[in-house]
Amino acid sequence: MSEKQERSHKAQKVLERMGQKLNRQMVGSLVACVHCGMCTESCHYVLANPGDPTYAPAYKADRIRKLFKRHFDWTGRVFPWWVKAGSVFTDADLEELKDIVFGKCTNCRRCTMNCPMGVDLATFNRMARGLLVSVGVMPEGVAVVSKDQWETGNQMGVLKEDYVETLEWMAEELEEELGAPAADIIPIDRPDCDVVYSINPREVKYDPRSIADAAKIFHVAGESWTMPSEGWDMTNFGLFSGDDALGGSVSRRLYEKVSELRGKRLVISECGHGYRSTRCEGPNWAQYDVPFEMESSVITMLRYIKDGRIKVDKTRNAQPVTYHDSCNFARSCGMVEEPRELLNLVCTDFREMYPNRAENYCCTGGGGAMSMSEYTPQRLKSGKVKAEQLKATNTEVVITSCHNCVDGLTDVIRHYELGMEVTQLVNLVANAMVIE
Ligand code: SF4
Ligand code: SF4
Missing domain, CATH: 3.40.50 (Rossmann fold)
Structure with a gap:
């Protein structure tokens, strides 16, 4: 399509917002690819679809890269045909991009590990997701889960009463085995504890035994610990959707609750993206100076065994x-x-x-x-x-x-x-x- 063609409102917004999202790390990855193809076989989509070049990491990256080249890099402004610069004009173009950035890449970063130039596709793939989300172009599931996390503070829309009831139920199940009252087995909102334990809402909805198992471990270790009644979700759909505002809001909720309880350490139950969001990305998204330590429950359990606490x-x-x-x-x-x-x-x-x-x-x-x-x-x-x-x-x-x-x-x-x-x-x- 010609550059003279009119752009849809959404396409225009995506391009404007892209300019605000570019930082050194992003630009480094956008310009560094030499199309050597060394990352191709790293991708599980490529391995499962032999002969289909549209799954190759460099191909997928180029669908985003062409926008950068056309609008933000002088080479693309002067020689667009030479550097394969291109643009988006219609809502259909955005839908096509959506199917690539959400449907053909899990942001797993395996290709990054195998790129000699250090190109981090997942970083700018996430940026592209965020740009599309900002104009309402996203898979329906992403819209639903994001809305739940915005509105209820957790990505499965678990109500506070259901969450607290599940904790009480798990604590009661353990009363006989541990010989202690339920309120002491899973203390809720107890201030000044050494550990505040945060979980994935999936544990409340589908796997409460993991809450009970963690409680048992904390109890036997003699830990001073608590679970917050609110701000307890350590997962963060902002990491997946590319929405930094959601990422910041979810992280802040958790940090503020731990601060309010004056917890000394936030322990994050076993969840990869939850750990990354809360421990690594959240402080930046939320612009929050976290005053307590954060660690994965894997480290906590390992320490308990090594110290002889269990x-x-x-x-x-x-x-x-x-x-x-x-x-x-x-x-x-x-x-x-x-x-x-x-x-x-x-x-x-x-x-x-x-x-x-x-x-x-x-x-x-x-x-x-x-x-x-x-x-x-x-x-x-x-x-x-x-x-x-x-x-x-x-x-x-x-x-x-x-x-x-x-x-x-x-x-x-x-x-x-x-x-x-x-x-x-x-x-x-x-x-x-x-x-x-
Ligand atoms: S390995 Fe790196 S430089 Fe080579 S094609 Fe893949 S992303 Fe580009
Ligand atoms: S981040 Fe993972 S899924 Fe995406 S292109 Fe790279 S290897 Fe494939």
Whole structure:
């Protein structure tokens, strides 16, 4: 289309806002690609769709890059045909871009690890998502989950009374085993504690046993801890949607609640994107000077065992297990050895899957993909790579430190009929724990 053609209001806004989002890190990645193709085979979408170049990371990146070249880089203004600069004009152009940035990439950053030029596609793919979201162009699931998190403070729209009721229910379940009153097993809104524990709303809705297991561990360790009645969701859909304002609002809610309770440390339950959002990105999004420490519950559990605060008998977890590294937890936050150290303390037969650590493949549910049902067929197709990895471990249990990955892996396991179970470290630790 000619540059003289009129632009839709939304397309115009996207281009204007792109200029406000460009920073050194973003521009570095937008200009550095030399199209060597070394990242191509890193992407699980490419491996599952041989012969289809539209899944190649550099191809997908170029759909965003062309806008930068045309509007913000002098080479594209002078020689647009030479540097493949281009623009967006219509709402249909934006829809096409939406299908690439939301539907063909999980922002897993595996291609980044394999790029000699340090191009971080996921960073500007997220920016492109945010630009589209700002003009209302997004998958329906993204709109629904974002709205829930804006309005209720948690991305599954869990009401405060349901959340508190679930905590009380879990505490009551443990009363007999732990010989303590429910209010002391899961203390709610207790001020001046050493630990404030934040969770993923999925735990309230679908997996309350992980709350009970964590409570059991804190209780046996004799921890001074509490769970907040509000501002308890450590997940953040802003990371997936590219909406920094949502990211900041969600993080701030959590930080302010911990500050109000005068908690000394915020412990984040096992969730890759939740950990990355809360611990790494949130302070920037929220412009908040966080006055307390933040750590993953994996570190907390490991410390309890090493310090002798809890005793474990690893023979209670004797079945062969493998471990799936979450993209956000391992690749983006470097949490690779701590989960393995913990695994080896609480189970007897841990088998690596290959590749692993920062080179592991996405569960397919990253980047909020589980909420975008229109892309489910291509997501499950891309899961072929994960399914092969899982199958080769010869185990029936896969552990992961991410609630999002629990869902992504469960879907892949079901689709490829692998007959495996997915669980988390908190469940293994609680099962191995010796209660005297
Ligand atoms: S490896 Fe890096 S430089 Fe090469 S095509 Fe991929 S993104 Fe571009
Ligand atoms: S970030 Fe992940 S899904 Fe996206 S292109 Fe790179 S390897 Fe593929």
